[in-house]
Amino acid sequence: MTNWNKRTKAVHAGIRRSQYGEVSEAIFMTQGFVYDTAEAAEARFIKTGEDEFIYARYGNPTVAMFEDRIAALEGTEDGFATASGMAAVHGALVSMLKAGDHVVSARALFGSCLYILEEVLTRYGVEVTFVDGTDLDAWKAAIRPDTKVVFFESISNPTLEVVDIKAVSDLAHAQGAIVVVDNVFSTPVFSDAVSLGADVIVYSATKHIDGQGRALGGVILGTREMIRGVVEPFMKHTGGSMSPFTAWLMVKGLETMDLRVRAQAASALHVASRLAAGGQVRVIYPGLSDHPQHALTMAQMGSGGTVLAIDAGSKEAAFALLNKLEIFTISNNLGDAKSIATHPATTTHQRLPDDVKQNLGITPGLIRLSIGLEDGDDLLDDLRAAIG
């Protein structure tokens, strides 16, 4: 299996067949597991062997299929599936940090990630330094010998700033820090985060992995020692584990993810380049040559991804544009088969003070566009008609 390419792993890795020999993965919709004897129960609590389960908060066969499949795709030894992307970000960070530790994080983050770094970790005595994620000198100056963790989104939500995973990992490792990457916008399809130096990779499975807007989920990926030694004890006792039904949706999502994400990224490039050529709105897309980290994006991912942003100039113009869209739905998911338009300043990033929004580039006119599986020309027409 280790020789298989990603598309083969996405369909076959991690499969566990029951005695019935089913083709499609089974949903083991059970919270618990029976033991033949009291001695067997005792033995399993002392040491849980391969494919032995105790309680669904600890592990479950359908969840294990998802964990093994996504770990195989990403190229990590192991993974722990979580109830949401935020349970993954929170679990990864809190499981490895304690009071007195120092963290360096990129400033441009998804609102809930910023909440964990800025409000939760600091409440428990962790010191957090924020830097401009695109500025390597700033990372270098901020990472200290006592820095325990370095955290960033490889492409920031929603401003689409791209962080150099290899360069930041090299700086972090030189000081002995662990690199935790929220890799949602890269998707497992375009990710090469392990070979670039990331130690722990976190996904919201709610996005491209499900890809059809059905369920919340997440995963924390890393070495076996990190996942089973550090992450699992924290997650299994604090309750943020993935449900078996969600794991089944995500396992089936992985089978089609490569096709979906490549088609969505191709449409995103088409829409972004035509809108930019039209000149009526500012277009931000890492796949366009005028993006400040375009060369890095292409070297790191080979694609600009499935999300772009446009700036309509003002909140009024942005709302007018959003209200005219017929194919794009106004919502706040991304990576979905349906194209989605989001106004971050008044929704996902609403709680940030105005000056922080301005600093992050979350302008009143900014609209995030997640490109779905519709026809790319139809999406372009929809946007052109709304831009007017």
Ligand SMILES: *Cc1c(COP(=O)(O)O)cnc(C)c1O
């Ligand atoms: C959506 C998202 C999350 C959170 O994922 P949920 O599944 O909604 O909890 C975290 N990070 C990034 C970059 C995201 O886009």
